[in-house]
Amino acid sequence: MSTTQAPVRKLKKPNRAWIRPLEDGGGARYRQIADLIVGAVKDGVLRAGDRLPPQRDLAQELGVDLTTVTRAYNEVRLAGLLDAHGAGGTYIAASLSEQSGTIDLSMNIPPLLNGENFERLMQSGLAQVKEQISAGSLMTYHVGGGSKSDREAASTWLEPIVGSVNPDKILICPGAQAALSAILLAYTQPGDVIAAENLTYPGFLAACRVLQRGVVPVASDDQGMVPEDLDRVCKEQGPRLVYLVPTIQNPTATTMSAERREAIHAVATRHGVAIIEDDPYWLVAGDAPPPIASIAGRSAGAPVFYISTLSKCLAPGLRTAYVLMPESESMEPVLDALRAITLMAHQSTVSMASIWIRNGMAMDMVQKIRQELGQRQKLAAKILPGILRAHPHGLHLWLALPSRLDQYRLIQTAQDQGLGVASSEAFSAQEDAPNAIRLSLGGASDQARLVTALEKLAEILGTAVAPVERRRVIV
Structure with missing residues (x-):
């Protein structure tokens, strides 16, 4: 007996039920818009096939620049939640349940395990x-x-x-x-x-x-x-x-x-x-x-x-x-x-x-993994600021942090935003560990989610934060 999937609905009119005023002091405006969309998908307010407002209309409604909305939509698209059809509109592609969970940059896991x-x-x-x-x-x-x-x-x-x-x-x-x-x-x-x-x-x-x-x-x-x-x-x-x-x-x-x-x-x-x-x-x-x-x-x-x-x-x-x-x-x-x-x-x-x-x-799979890691390392080199130490086909990279940026606060902030990173303390054979983190590039299920994770991390790295109580990360 064969089965067929129910067709995904396509709303001709944009779903505006998720739109809320942006908060002053609530962080980057593009990030707030992206979070509104993701949260609405999670809560069922936006469903697969729902159409989002045109970018220019949403920018006018929220009182922001068009580029801010474009960046927000791109953020959600990189997370795999949007389908863009040019003049045909932008639609929700999938439920958040398929994309949820922390993007783990702390464990050295080979990529392509889901391919x-x-x-x-x-x-x-x-x-x-x-x-x-x-x-x-x-x-x-x-x-x-x-x-x-x-x-x-x-x-x-x-x-x-x-x-x-x-x-x-x-x-x-x-x-x-x-x-x-x-x-x-x-x-x-x-x-x-x-x-x-x-x-x-x-x-x-x-x-x-x-x-x-x-x-x-x-x-x-x-x-x-x-x-x-x-x-x-x-x-x-x-x-x-x-x-x-x-x-x-x-x-x-x-x-x-x-x-x-x-x-x-x-x-x-x-x-x-x-x-x-x-x-x-x-x-x-x-x-x-x-x-x-x-x-x-x-x-x-x-x-x-x-x-x-x-x-x-x-x-x-x-x-x-x-x-x-x-x-x-x-x-x-x-x-x-x-x-x-x-x-x-x-x-x-x-x-x-x-x-x-x-x-x-x-051996054929090793070569495919090696090629994939080469592409991921290039993405990391392009997105991340600071001093990176990496191999062109490595599974991880070593990122030295500015002295003003406390790695333990960084790790906490990253965890709060759904990113796992590894502290240098976990690797240290002596008491004083350098101010650095290790990032693994294989844990993200695909390159789009890796880009999302790395861009989030780059944004976190852009702001120095005060020291907090140390937290040990074991990988």
Whole structure:
């Protein structure tokens, strides 16, 4: 039986029931008009297909310039609520329920998860996973670091990054967070310290805090961790591990040059300290030097644990990450730790990832995401004021704030206007965090909503505000 949707009504006469006088001191007039429209849609006063007054008529009625109304209509159109038909008029396109909710610029989520390409990925993977369920192999225990087939798929994934690798040296983990925690449990004890950049991934800081491992901050510059300061820290603090995000570093977006990677490994080798190389963005970057795990040959002097997760370049819901173990290290200590933490990875999503890798769809999706991120970074560079640090295809950017603008008040104001942003405090390995925020560009469902979010943020940034009580943002 087929079904048809009821036609959307089209009112010939404009709906004026939502119009209210603008308030003095109520903020920018274009914003007040846009808020009136959005609020009316939310309250059901304006419905899909309702016609708005011509811009010139509304400007005269509200006593504002025509450009103010034009800007307000454009704001609502970018949010996906208006259909403009030129001389045919401007109409409400959809209910607010389809567009509501905070635009999250705080979480590093890949874009395009709601698009047709990703839907095709899911359909292709689910069909083959269903066959595995029927065969009875999917719902049993998988506790050995991954099946032979899945580790071979992982080696295919890693080959363009680190070259040809032995599948037997790969561990499959339920996400990079589990991998980090397992390595920390396997190779350190409570009270041990790990060297890391002074601004670093919050998941690593959280794992160290819960596992009672200390974090010693190492100075960084526009190429990442400074080798001379790492040498000092190794001499003075004796860290058991060095933790790095060398490509599109989280949060500062810096990428280490090949020379810097070699210098860092040389310092670690001199002091006999192992390295955790957390590298989620290498494939997205497209121009990064070879990983330290590659150029160092995973030597015994400074063994490198290389982590590649699919969460940042495909989808967080896959909960699949690959750990390339150093040639000199046994897999058993990390396997034991993984069993204690999670027992095993989620085989359904691991199988999905393996299917996508083998049929080439995973790498094709990465390229589409990379292209989308390139477009989003250009939008951000055009809209946002101030000093931005970003990679042309990065998932996030680092925005330094003027000293007169308090980041915690900014975050509160952004939240009040439906925007989520991340405070520098969440990334800081030391007490004093810089006055900056990290913005993630993948959380907006499309570029139009990203533009709306960035323009709102740019407007907030245009006015310095007084300090308020600090609020910690964990991402």
